[in-house]
Amino acid sequence: MLSHAVKPINKHQWISEAAYYKALARKFEPGKELDDWLEAELDYYNMLISLYLSILEEDGPMTILSLQQLAALIGITNPKDMQSETELVGAIQTATGHNPCFRSEISLLCEKMECKWRAECRKLVSAWY
Structure with missing residues (x-):
């Protein structure tokens, strides 16, 4: 599902270009190149998550x-070994x-913070109850 949607996106190129624009925005001040790269990498992962969640809205659970x-895609090692949502x-x-x-406890839901997973979390909690 998601791997087909992401194939056209070259991860390294996307992160490189985003890091460049972050450096440009700070007028290429030296010494912050790694920060630019790490922020761009995090932006890339957040974009993948947003894409995944938007696909879920259309395609189902x-x-x-x-x-x-x-x-x-995010780089987690051995995700095939993980067998629960x-x-x-x-x-x-x-x-x-x-x-x-x-979480599985309804009292621990992320009510007080913005969470991209909120809708999916509620669906699972509902199914558990």
Whole structure:
């Protein structure tokens, strides 16, 4: 599902160009090149997550396979070894610098923060209850 949508995007080229524009925005001040690259890389991963979630809105519920594909695209090692939605989403959130808030307890839902996974989390919690 997601791997077909992402193939045309060359990860390295996308991150390189985004890092360049970040450097341009700060007038190429030296010493911040790594920060530009890391921010661009995080932007790339967040773009993949947004793409994944928008595909879910049209194509239906998330699956273990689709989450494993997303995790692999983000660079998580051995996503095929993870066999639950919560484990995969938690790993994706951690890898992209977010607090892993994908929980099974309704009292632990991310009500007070903006979470891209909120709708999917609610669906799982609803199914559990």
